Amino acid sequence: xxxxxxxxxxxxxxxxxxxxxxxxxxxxxxxxxxxxxxxxxxxxxxxxxxxxxxxxxxxxxxxxxxxxxxxxxxxxxxxxxxxxxxxxxxxxxxxxxxxxxxxxxxxxxxxxxxxxxxxxxxxxxxxxxxxxxxxxxxxxxxxxxxxxxxxxxxxxxxxxxxxxxxxxxxxxxxxxxxxxxxxxxxxxxxxxxxxxxxxxxxxxxxxxxxxxxxxxxxxxxxxxxxxxxxxxxxxxxxxxxxxxxxxxxxxxxxxxxxxxxxxxxxxxxxxxxxxxxxxxxxxxxxxxxxxxxxxxxxxxxxxxxxxxxxxxxxxxxxxxxxxxxxxxx
Numbered sequence: 581x582x583x584x585x586x587x588x589x590x591x592x593x594x595x596x597x598x599x600x601x602x603x604x605x606x607x608x609x610x611x612x613x614x615x616x617x618x619x620x621x622x623x624x625x626x627x628x629x630x631x632x633x634x635x636x637x638x639x640x641x642x643x644x645x646x647x648x649x650x651x652x653x654x655x656x657x658x659x660x661x662x663x664x665x666x667x668x669x670x671x672x673x674x675x676x677x678x679x680x681x682x683x684x685x686x687x688x689x690x691x692x693x694x695x696x697x698x699x700x701x702x703x704x705x706x707x708x709x710x711x712x713x714x715x716x717x718x719x720x721x722x723x724x725x726x727x728x729x730x731x732x733x734x735x736x737x738x739x740x741x742x743x744x745x746x747x748x749x750x751x752x753x754x755x756x757x758x759x760x761x762x763x764x765x766x767x768x769x770x771x772x773x774x775x776x777x778x779x780x781x782x783x784x785x786x787x788x789x790x791x792x793x794x795x796x797x798x799x800x801x802x803x804x805x806x807x808x809x810x811x812x813x814x815x816x817x818x819x820x821x822x823x824x825x826x827x828x829x830x831x832x833x834x835x836x837x838x839x840x841x842x843x844x845x846x847x848x849x850x851x852x853x854x855x856x857x858x859x860x861x862x863x864x865x866x867x868x869x870x871x872x873x874x875x876x877x878x879x880x881x882x883x884x885x886x887x888x889x890x891x892x893x894x895x896x897x898x899x900x901x902x903x904x905x906x907x908x909x
Contacts, residue, residue: 608767608884609738610695614640615676621666628672629664633657636676639736641685642693642813644806649688660684691817692872694850698767698790698816698884699738700808701760702728703746706774706782715745724774724782724801731802735809740764754789767791767884770808774801815880818873823853826875827902830888831864838907839865842888851881866902879903 617632617639633654634647643649653660660681664674682692706724707713716725718741725741732739746760748771757769768790775783786804788795788811797807828846833839842865846855851872859866871878882888888905 608696609699611697611736611738612695613675614695614736615678615681616674617676618671618673621670621672625666625672629657629661629674630654632672632674633660633676635734636681637685637690639734640681640692641690642735642809642817643690644810646685646690649690650684651688653684653688686819691813691819692850693736693813693817694872694881696850696881696884697736697738698812699740699765700732700768700770700788700812701740701742701764701766702770702772702804703742703748703760704728704770704772704774704784704804706776708776709778715742717741717745718743727801728805731805732809735805737805737809737812739805740766750785750787754794757789758791761789768808768812770804772801772804816877818851818877822873824871824874824878826869826871826878827858828867828869828905829864829902830867830905830907831891832907833865834863838909841909842907843867845887849881851878875903 615636617635619628619631619635621628634650637646637650638644640646647654660676662675662677664672666672685692702716704716704724705713706716706722716722729739742764748757748760750771750773752771757771761767761769768788771787771789773785777783782801784799784801784804786797786799786807788797788804788807790811792815793811795807795811797803830842833842843855843857846852846867846869853870853872856868857865858868869878879890882890882903882905887908889908891904891906
């Protein structure tokens with residue numbers, strides 16, 4: 581029964597990451613159970629634990645080469661395991677200790693990419709051998725979408741799919757692509773043009789666009805997911821050993837519930853190591869945060885959500901020594 585429930589949970593994770601997101605209102609997704617891995621046992625159980633450790637290192641660090649950089653830790657992966665089980669179809673399901681994994685990544689010089697992750701809108705057009713073409717949408721299950729979802733789960737990258745065929749092409753300007761993303765509350769657009777030959781092989785030209793960057797790659801279906809994950813990881817993954825102190829001033833906290841919600845939100849962010857209340861003036865509270873990485877990366881992480889909205893300070897006497905936000909219930 582435990583293994584059955586565990587399998588249902590893993591299915592729900594995949595749906596949350598890759599299928600059902602088109603209906604979610606937030607522009608960021610907290611990836612559930614980032615430190616849990618499920619994979620087939622192919623070369624023996626000891627080998628499966630090694631593979632699982634490498635897989636979680638890739639997902640949490642955001643680096644595709646993370647598995648090759650674990651050093652001696654890869655020879656004793658069970659020391660990082662909190663729980664595990666084997667299914668009737670010989671799948672290893674293992675939950676790693678998040679604190680221990682973060683420490684391991686820091687020890688080997690790898691960053692940590694938190695649970696709060698940006699959403700990618702996938703616009704994929706597939707041309708069949710007979711010349712017909714179709715857009716992959718949120719309604720129809722296809723082999724292409726299934727493969728991209730599987731790869732996205734491995735990278736911890738939330739995906740969203742269009743409801744209708746998009747009006748977009750390779751020539752569409754980045755700003756126009758991002759306008760489409762905004763309608764889906766996504767942070768980036770992954771545009772792909774795929775050709776499938778008679779043998780079922782794919783050749784895909786991918787372009788990835790965010791508000792701050794753009795990139796291209798040609799290759800397989802999976803390469804598009806890797807392009808998006810690599811790009812976001814460069815922006816949001818931080819050194820696990822680097823800490824910075826950030827002053828955060830939040831206005832609009834007019835009730836105990838607003839205070840509790842704000843405090844829980846800040847304490848729950850992966851980048852935040854500690855939160856201390858420094859001052860209360862009317863409905864404004866000042867917090868001092870110890871954050872992983874630096875203030876710039878923390879601001880990027882905050883911008884993924886709309887619970888705390890930045891206030892634009894302008895003119896003479898503008899505040900520059902702290903981040904000013906407004907609580908939005």
